Amino acid sequence: MLQQTQVSTVIPYYRRFLRAFPTVERLAKAPLERVLELWSGLGYYRRARLLHLAAQKILREFAGRFPTDYGQARSLPGIGDYTARAILSIVYNKPYAVVDGNVARIVARLGAIKGNINQPKFRGAVERAVEGLLSHRRPGDFNQALMELGQTVCLPRAPRCVACPLRKWCQAYHRGEPESYPAPRPRRAIELRYLATAVIRSIPAIGQERAGRVALMRGLDEGLLGDLWNFPAAFGASRAEALDRLREKLDRIAPGVALWEQRDGLVARPAPLRQLRHGITHRSIRVDLYPAEVRGVPIGPLRWFSLASLNRVAVSQLARKIAAAAGEVDSPRN
């Protein structure tokens, strides 16, 4: 959960998750839908899917106990080199050094190692240095101590060198330029995308109250958020392209659904009722909400959800945002 997510955000999710799945077996036997529900809001859902698969493999192949062997640990879904080393050293006291961003920063400063974390040469030099320092008696404590030092003392900006127990040996400190190590990593460019979204409501039967239901489908677009419920949507390089792609998508998956025109007469394109902004990894997304209505039977991959139920199902963060905005947006026919 902590991968790419702050501790303060994770804590309530972590507690709820462990209440629901107190053992590997309970997690392994839970439906994926339930796991995703408890993850809903944390983002990066791939982590939840892999955790679930790993629990199933641990139950199936390792009698419900996390393996003590590095090769076996690496065979688990979602367990890469870093996680295997962290678990084996911290839980089983095996002599594996762990290099995360914090550790790399400390070691680069200690040895005045040039370069940035994306460069294999820099990583190699840092890993060799950490291996040389690793305590073989208490590798788990050593790894956690370095991580902690990086989080609390050897900060990326304005490191607290005066309070640092390693100051005596730190070359960057003695050179008077601790912040120069490591070099900043080149940033990935943020990509601006447009997303057209259909907020499809069910038409109530004559004499019935408006049900407040919206139609959702699994996945967003371009392979994103595949396991989560989302409003039907399509990306484009411009507003117009996104809208065209959404219309094509609706024609394909739900031919009975048409986006409303805003006014009577010949309106070439419907105007969005609301516009939102959202970020997913390196995408900065401008989201347009287009209203639509359909008679109350699910069509194709669409399923009906009441707006009130969306807190209890595995919907994406973006879908929640759209639902909150859609709740304020009334039908233009009313």
Ligand code: SF4
């Ligand atoms: S002396 Fe300063 S730069 Fe060096 S390891 Fe300690 S906090 Fe980091």
